[in-house]
Amino acid sequence: MKKKWIICVSIIAIAYFVLSLCDFMYIPADKYPAVIRKKFFTDNKNITVKSMGNVCQVEDGIYFVYHGRLMYMDNEGKAVDEVYSGSNYIGSIMENNSDIFFLCKDIFGICKMSRDIDKKQLENINGGIKPVINGEGDRNYIDGKYIYLFNGDILSKYTLDGIKIYSSKIYYDQIRLGGVGSVVFNEYSxxxxxxxxxxxxIGVDVPYHYLLGWNKVKYKQKELTTFKYYKEASSWDRNNTTNIxxxxxxxxKNLDDKIRSNSDKWDIMKDRDMGEYDLVSIGLFRENPNYYRVLNGYIYFYQPMEFLYRDKNYIDKIKFNDTGSVSREEKDKVEFMVHMYVMLRIKAEDIEKAKDGSNIDYEIINTPRYPIDYDAYIENYEVNDNFLYSVSNGESIMDEEERTKLFITDMNTGTIRLIYSRIKDSESAYIPQLFCSDNYVFLYEYSYIAGEDKQRITRFDKDGKNPMLVVDYTGEVVMKPVDPVQ
Known part of the structure; x- marks a missing residue:
């Protein structure tokens, strides 16, 4: 009898393993019954995904990182204390429910601390801070219920206690050059x-769950097109994937008019009579953003849009060679492309529901548009409710000095305004960073002074008003107002 049980169990185990190798045994989450889907799957139309940063909001105040030290500010924004500066260097932080998560650089992993801990316990790294996930990944995210870790072409999902739910290979993984890689939301990447x-x-990795155990996942791919054509594509056009x-x-028309009215910003347009050219297509250029933000069901990213223009009589002007193809030189005579950087957002739900090969709509957020706004190339941004903050740090042709500029966009009204402008330090070493709490936005500026990396932190109200220098380059907490334009 015992032998029969062993044989039966062995057969079941083998069958489970063999079936887990078959693609037909995996289905997307939306194919499961609603009761199972709601209980076991992340399915949030208003998904917000947090990533590791320098600032996190808790119920009674704000934690922020300064040179590996953990600082604490009360909600009124008046008192600042150092709560930890131990040997375990804190690289970045994020908050979730009753816990605060740390990227601890000394142990190359994620740790967490209870929000309710007595701050005096932090004098000892073991007094309340414990490792959750060992090992270093490319990017870390928390969606309120789970931790997601990218490591090359592997996406892993963990509970908030560090228990691994699954690790699965994704196709659209990290890009070493040209953007850091993908973002996760509702298990999609x-x-x-x-x-x-x-x-x-846009490349999307879609989670398919094993029918005999939904914590076993395979990712399957779909591609969504971003180009819209307003004239028939040329025979050599590789961006045309829909023939629509x-x-x-x-x-x-509004985008076309914007380009034409600023034709002096692109050298390729300066010697052309634009009255002889049609707008052929608009789409997203092949350049992966440095990072994405996922907030309240929207995915935000800064991206160059590509505009293709072609001579109205191109077919009469172009010369085909003996093989029926067209040389690059001939193409350049009758058509050209320009690129304009814009801030975009897409509904996460639209990404999930879109069919493979379909076109995806995206919304343009009103921020400076480079090169039309040639002294305001956006190098960092952050989103907080209906406000989007964007910072430029590049060289301005019109200004005598290079400036760091911070803009705020009210996404309800579409209005944009400059809230901070400061001459860059002569030894500015890194791109400024932005981080948000519930009621403030923090600007981190960096310099390399006397052989050491230095940083200063300026805080603004959520609406962009009342700039306040929190910590200066010496590391001293100063808490003094600063002029918005310096």
Whole structure:
């Protein structure tokens, strides 16, 4: 009898393993019954995904990191204390429910601390701070219920206690050059397709769950197109993936007018009579963003849009060679592309529901548009409710000195205004960073002074008002107002 049980168990185990190798045994979460889906799957239309940063809001105040030291500010923004400066260097932090998570650089892993801990316990790294996930990944995210860790082409999902739920290979993984890689939301992963061997658009890794155990996951791919054509594509156009000609609507006209009215910003347009050219297509350039933000069901990213213009009589002007193809030189005579950087957002739900090969809509947020706003190339941004903050740190042709500029966009009204402008330090070493709490936005500026990395922190109210220098380059807490334009 015992032998029969052993045989039966062995057969079941083998069958479970063999079936787990079969693609037909995996289905997407939305195919499961609603009762199971709601209980076991992340399915949030208003998903917010937090990533490791320098600032996190808790119920009674704000924690922030300064040179590996953990600082604490009360909610009124008046008192600042250092609560930890131990040997375990804190690289970044994020908050979730009753816990605060740390990226601890000395042990190359994620730790967590209870929000309710007596701050005096932090004098000892073991007094309340405990490792959760060992090992270093490319990016870490928390969606309120789970921790997601990217490590090359592997995406792993953990409980908040560090118990691994699954690790699975993704196709659209990290890009070493040209953007850091994909972002996760509701177990989906996506990024802009940069590889020249594939059609342009957005690559999405879709989670498929094993029918006999939904914590076993395989990722399958779909590609979404981002180009809209308003004239028939040329025979050599590799961006045309749908063969659909759209109506030249008000959205396209407004963008087209914006480009034409600023033609002096692109050298390739300066010697052309734009009255002889049609707008052929608008789409997203093959450049993966440095990072994404996921807030309240939207995915935000800063991206160059590509505009293709072609001579109205190109077919009569172009010369085909003996093989029927067209040289690069001939193409350049009758068509050209320009690129304009814009801030975009897409609904996460639209990404999830879109069918493979379909076109995805995206919304343009009103921020400086480079090169039209040629002294305001956005190098960092952050989103907090209906406000989007964007910082530029590049060289300005019109200004005598290079400046760090901070803009705020009210996404309810579309209005944008400059809230901070400061001449860059002569030895500015790194791109400024932005971080948000519930009621404030923090600007971190960096310099390399006397052989040491230095940083200063300026705090603004959520609406961009009342700039306050919190910590200066010496590391001293100063808490004094500063002029918005310096």
């Amino acid at each position: 996506m990024r802009i397709i940069r590889e020249a061997s594939y059609g342009p658009g 000609v759209e109506t030249y609507d008000i959205w396209a």
